Amino acid sequence: MEFGTKSRKKLITTNKVKDYRYPHHLQLYTDPPTETISLQEFEELAVERLKVLKAVETIGITHQKGTEKYNQLLEKEITATKFKECFIRKRNLSLEEEIENRKRDHMSHFILRLAYCRSEDLRRWFLLQELDLFRYRFQLESSQSRVEFLASNNLKYKPVEKDEQEEVTREMDGLDHLTNSTNKEFYKVPFTEALDLVRNRKVFLRDGYAYVPQEDLVSILLSLFRTQLSHALVVTSRALPNMEEDGRLLPMLCGLSKRYLGQDYGVKKQNVGVVTAEMIELLSKKSFPLCMQNIHASFRQTHHLRHGSRLQYGLFLKGIGLSLEEAMKFFKAEFTKSMDIDTFDKKYSYNIRYNYGKEGKKTDYTPYGCMKIIMNNPPAMGDAHGCPFKHFEAEFLRQRLSSLGVSKDGVDVVMKYTKGGHYQVACAKLFELTHGINDTNSEVEMVIQHPNQYFENSQKLLNGPVKTAKTVKIVSSQQNSQASVANGSQVDVKTEVMDDEMGDDLDLNDEELNMMT
């Protein structure tokens, strides 16, 4: 993709009947665009697509995906953007108009790739929204069009032969069931191409093949798209530092990604040392989100934390401003109640130093966001990490909520969101209830995306609207980073702990895609 200011758009100029580059209304965005566009148009396309993705996100949080209401709301939001005719086909477009739309779709997607490839959180956010948008658009297509799209992406799976099908159907139904799968058509697909269906046991497997019902082929398509896109995002992020030649582009891209995702809650230099080991106990009661309160309580009780908790809690504490020295002090004091100092030094101090980028890959790891906590690495026996709203058993969560002094009605409301799978909304409701904002019956207004955001919001509220030292610092540090990027200095590509994995791709699963439904 080239970017220039002089050349005006030289978009559609031909009357060609078929544009071989855009054979279908939908696309998987495999090849980057080659057109030149103006900087102004560049920004406009990006902003408009962002509006769409933001709508996809918020509606996805509050409504179940694929329901009538969800589709209705999404249509309304998209209609308010310049992608109206591109994503929602209300009237018949001329071929030129259609090709023009496909191009805009293509371009805007790639521009946002650039803006959202720079950290794991950004990539994750972008990937999820793009996948949801794709899913939404796919279901708007006619079944004829869907089949065409599958074919145009070389997904030519053959239906299973009749004999084998009867056998498979028998296997699937077993003795207890006489369900309606008798007339289903199955496609035999190597299991490695139907991983999401395998993961969720939504498909029958035999001898390395998945027997995929026709209606589930969509899932294979999404998984293909996900694999390609997540890989492409990682590759783009590695190539990004080379793009600095154009000094105007990076600030714009950074600005774009900040626009909707907010801060990444990495450690700001000026923030370090704001919190000391002694302050944690009190802060944990007042301002920690439930997940961190839970780890903290478990730590106090058992004087021990397993790996997952050490990462989740350790990085959170780093994010609120606990220095390495203070963190060492804090963890040592508690751990050594159950072990001698030698054991602690040998086994656990490494971990704490690792969180602060002093060991291992020496990366300055950023605290985990809610999505990561909810989706990755669920707690097993004896673990205290995870998201209580997602991972606690209902009865236990209820007790915990009551013990925080939440009224019975309040507990019920939070539990309602939890049951619906709206874990972050439940957390936000708990915030509102424990901070005296709104009452039980009002709609949840805030959106919690990050434990450190919860903490900062809480502190801001409790310490009053006066500009505390901390808020000033955060503001100024942001200005600094903006300025330094504009001057063309090194781009700050943040890496996150990937649980010691070196995977190239974001490991998102179907559940993750369906979260918040």
Place this chain on the structure above:
Amino acid sequence: MPDDYNPEALPDLLPLYYKRLFPYGPYFKWLNYGGVPKHYFSHREFSFTLKDDVYIRYLSFTDQQDFEKELQKKCPHKIDLGAVYSHRPKDQKTIKSTAFLAQEKELVFDIDMTDYDDVRFCCSGADICRNCWPLMIMAVKILDRALREDFGFQHILWVYSGRRGIHCWVCDETARTLTAQGRSAIAEYLTLVKGGETVSRKVILPDKLHPSIRHAVDIISKYFLEYIVKKQDLLGDEEKWKKVIAMIPYDQLKSVLAEDFVTVGTNTSTRWAIIKQRLQNAKEKLDLYKYPYVKEEIMLQLCYPRLDINVSKGLNHLLKSPFCIHPKTGRVCVPMDPEKIDDFDPEQVPTVSGLLEELDKVDLVEDDQGKKFRDYKKTSLGRYLDIFDSFLKGLESSRKGKLIEQSDMKMEF
């Protein structure tokens, strides 16, 4: 088997073990995979744990001789196997971290008895005994079936870890080349028991039972009564049965059962019969029967294999190598035959001290250079090596089959 192993003697025993007993030949043959591709062995990450828990990652060896030499020199207390990398792992520090990538590894599973602590009452933590060992037998049977029949894998090596767990190495080429996503998908497919300490109902089945789950239930059924009655006495007293009752999602039924257990129930087997009967009645009578498989859920929560999923997911996750010595028990980490898993007795697994004693009694033989040695295959390690050998033969024959297939294809042109 004389069980006179003393952990403190380990540093003295290991040099002898690595010199006289470690099966270098077959071991190398395994990890070399016929030399296709060539660097498969030399790009493999090994890690050694030396004495005082000194842990060294990113070791690698050029060939069998190199490996043999280093092993005898370092005498590691533990050997872990990692992935096959894009470069030799020992050069890791000199290579840009973005270029140094884990490329292939066996698909592995780690099942640890500690993860069953909430459902076994005979022992806890690192201990195992005859009363909880059936859990491992069921785990092997269930996973082995699924890996072979569902996923079509053929070359599966089962290994006893030497103390409280078992490992599974799936060595088919399709398994070794799986992406991280593929690995996690399989691991999740095979995971049923979910949730930490705060969750009392850890298996929730959908209203349509997946065939793989049905097979698992069938396997468990063969062991279940014997296991809960004779081995664990799982409904023997209130403290125990409270846990089982907590797995039932109907409050009303819970209190009915709690009463039944005292008034009608006399022991584990009558109480299990009561559970079955009550569930059956509820199924027939209640329209609002949301969960049709509560009985199966209970059986699965008590017996279904509990995987450490992170071990399976990561391409560069390390797992203890077969033929290590477990430092606490002195037992060798030996292969197990899944077909004969019912007969496997962890207490019969030879210890390093026992083996060395046996070896001294084995007759001396001469090698082709006329050097005299005692054949380790004549010790009680022998029968475990036979299992390993037949696993290696399987790998070899499928390699040959593939070569023939390839040459046939060339002939066609």
